[in-house]
Amino acid sequence: MLLRSRILLLFALATLLVAASVALPAWLVLRDGEERAATLRASLQSATLREAVDRAAAPLVAALRATATDAALLAARADNDESALRQRLAALREGLGMAGRMDMVGGQGQLLAAAPAAADPLASGAAALQRDLVPGQVSAGFESAEGEVLLVASLRLPQGELLSLGVPAEAALGQIARHLGADLLMRNRSGAPLFASTPALREDAGALQAGETVQMNGRLFRLEATPSQNSSGAVVGEILVLADATAETQSRRLLLLVAFGLLVVAAAVTCRALYGVIRDALDPLTELARALQAVAGGDIFASAAIGRRGDEVGAIGEALEALRSNTLTLDRLQTGNRLAGLRERALIGQEIARLTAVLEGPARREILGLLEGEGATLGPAFARLSGHVVQQHRAMAELLAERTRDLALVRQALDERLQFNRMREELDVARRLQLSSLPTTFPERPCFRLHAAMVPAKEVGGDFCDLVMLDEHRLVLMIGDASGKGVGAAIFIAMARSLLRAAISRGATPAEALAQANDTLAADNPTLMFATAIVAVLDCRTGVLTYANAGHNAPRRRCEDGREGELPVEVGIALGVMDGIDFADQTLVLEAGDHLLMFTDGVTEAMGPGDAMFGDARLAAIVGDPRNADPAMLVEAVATSVEVFAETEPQADDITMVALHWRGTEPASVIYTREKETV
Known part of the structure; x- marks a missing residue:
């Protein structure tokens, strides 16, 4: 592959890497922005839904506060008359004109009375509500009872009882959908639909996923999910809001398409400009490469036909001319060195022949045989001479070491003999002293x-x-x-x-x-x-x-x-x-x-x-x-x-x-x- 092709390929790869290095952070930034936007949307939607639920439950709360001051109801509770309490709750519910249910829960979480009659309290977690709410505080939320969704509001009475009022949630959910200006889908925790603002949403309730974007009637909608909580704050399901995201999605796609087009145009322009620069630089280099190949092949007179340039190509041309000049000078030096080497070879041969005089007959004849003739090999002759000289030197060193060891042994024997004589003299003195101590x-x-x-x-x-x-x-x-x-x-x-x-x-x-x-x-x-x-x-x-x-x-x-x-x-x-x-x-x-x-x-x-x-x-x-x-x-x-x-x-x-x-x-x-x- 030519150099220019490799440079263009390298540039293309570099461009892709630069584009990837720019695109990846941009994608990460966009992704992070989308996640932040989704978090903000979820928080905003949760707050909006909470506000809409409170607004829808406001009539229920007003009815509960009015009921809580009813003298007949309080008297029936004080007398612990369950029948009177149930009848009074039924009368109050009919007086409100609401199709729903009202009940009262005791301080221990037991159902005291309900209208109509029921086995369990209307608000799930009634005991928790009695523990968490202070007297006069109200809690509102959605409850699911026998496949029906109810909007339930609970009020804690000063005496400790809990008064709850629940009505069907369809009207409240419809009011919330109109308040948001979007369709709603409410599902329980197992995914079964509880409420849908349109029949189409109820049919597709099992296939819809929170956070995804769906297309309906030629428009794009983003599904935003908000947990649905009951009166005690426990999650009983979720509410999906279909927000229109058609304009936002089309704007993002257009932005990405424009950015990609600009990147492609910039890369094409840059490659075209780079190709022109490379061609202007590499054509003279091709001529210089041809001249260098000729010089390497032995033609020391070859030259490149390029004009004077002030860039690197011109410097290479000047270096080629300097190389040719140096090559001519080197050739002359090599010729002189070859003649000098022949003279030195002859002189070394004469000296080696003279040094063989220190060797014995067979070794001398061997080395002289290597020096005879025109093809005399000085290296082997000198190596053999060195080997024989080293061998003789080693033999002399061994002989000298042996004589030195013999001399050391003789000296040691003399020292031991002197020491032995001194010991004998001392023992003789001791013997004479001991014998002199004996009686004579x-x-x-x-x-x-x-x-x-x-x-x-x-x-x-x-x-x-x-x-x-x-x-x-x-x-x-x-x-x-x-x-x-x-x-x-x-x-x-x-x-x-x-x-x-x-x-x-x-x-x-x-x-x-x-x-x-x-x-x-x-x-x-x-x-x-x-x-x-x-x-x-x-x-x-x-x-x-x-x-x-x-x-x-x-x-x-x-x-x-x-x-x-x-x-x-x-x-x-x-x-x-x-x-x-x-x-x-x-x-x-x-x-x-x-x-x-x-x-x-x-x-x-x-x-x-x-x-x-x-x-x-x-x-x-x-x-x-x-x-x-x-x-x-x-x-x-x-x-x-x-x-x-x-x-x-x-x-x-x-x-x-x-x-x-x-x-x-x-x-x-x-x-x-x-x-x-x-x-």
Whole structure:
């Protein structure tokens, strides 16, 4: 489709849209005006009908007011004489000369009397009327009774009764139709006609709808409906008024026809003027389009035969000439660029060939093969060169990263070695400190000989032993074993040794010393460690050995006569398990020649090949051997036997031993002399 055709079509569509945008609001305004006019007409007609009904009911109201003052009627009502009341109502109705009905309703809505006689009150809703009307107030409306329409007026009496008077409504409705100057149709709520001012309206009563316009006798009539209310205000039907709308309808149709004609004429004139403008503008554009197509096809010398113009078409023509000039300039530049590209291509080829020297043989031959001949492809050659260079760079980077990782591992190993050496030096210092705390010189008395030794399983051990003279006559023997091994066990057992020595030094018995140390260790023991121990005090004057045990191995005893066995001890509870534990003191009188060996479980639980333990039997055999008469020899014999038994098995636990040889009590003269020297 040509451009001018599309523009005209677009203009036509735009015109239709503008017309629709104007017509729709106008139609909405007209519709709103019609609705407002219909509302006003309905209100006006309702007021007019109300006025006409009041005017038609005025004789009834005057008759009711006159009747309400009748003395005989009031007397019959005061006497509650229903017969006299009915007769008086009949006489009053005949005196009025009206063909209708009159009745009186009591204060409770009951029918007191009616003329002629009836079962229900004349005014429907009589009770409501008595409640709503004030004394002397009148209500008038239409009532339907037995297919007949009545105009009923009701008056409320001062005594509370309701006096009603009803007459046929045909005369009143005819008077209303003449007052309005239009035909009337009255229908009940089910649509049945009750009154029609013309027979034709009664025949078409079921087909007529309120608000519509009908044609009758060559005229147009608009049906206006007004609700028909009875005496109490309830809707009992509707009144249709046929208003002549012929002149109004013809005027509106003429107005719409003139507006549509003006719109069509304006659109036609505008389209004709637009077509002329478009033709004047598009004919030169057609010539310019032909010239542009020729230029696009390669004819850079093509031109358009249009004169100089001062509008957009002239600007397009000037742009076409500028395009032709620029195209010629571009063609010259392209030719120069093509020659320069050939020179640069040759230079790049030479540089790529020179860079291939860094590659290995097969890769170099591949790239040189791509550069040979007239159809040399620089792109693939450069891509292959880049790939090989990147691959070699990546291999070198991986090799460098591998060497860097090896260097980091070596450095880490050196750091760990230095840290390990520092730890070993610190543990060696701790070992020397722990060994230095063990007794190396033993108390010497003619009545006994002593020896002790400890072999830690690790750099530092969890065992301890102590030999100390409390005074000139009492020797303290202590040995203990902490749970676990290493630095933690060494610290815990050192605390236990210090607490026991402090308690003994203050004069506590072995059992009291164990109880005090246990309470202190259990009160602050976050690691839940514990230690077994034996504390013994030997009185050199009597040979009485007082001792207490905290879960430790029973010492071994060998008598002079060769008897060997365990020292009778109570097992007790290890130190640090729980506070408040009581320990028991035990006593034993040593005999001259007795040997006593106190040891830790590292001796009896030493492991040999096949998971065999050294055991109590082997220890008993060594202790019972009379050749081990000296305490040092006994300790050495046990340590050697354990080492031989273990063979290549590593030492699992610390080994600590204390040996005592009791020679007998000192003579009294020696004791007296020593005490004298002391004094």
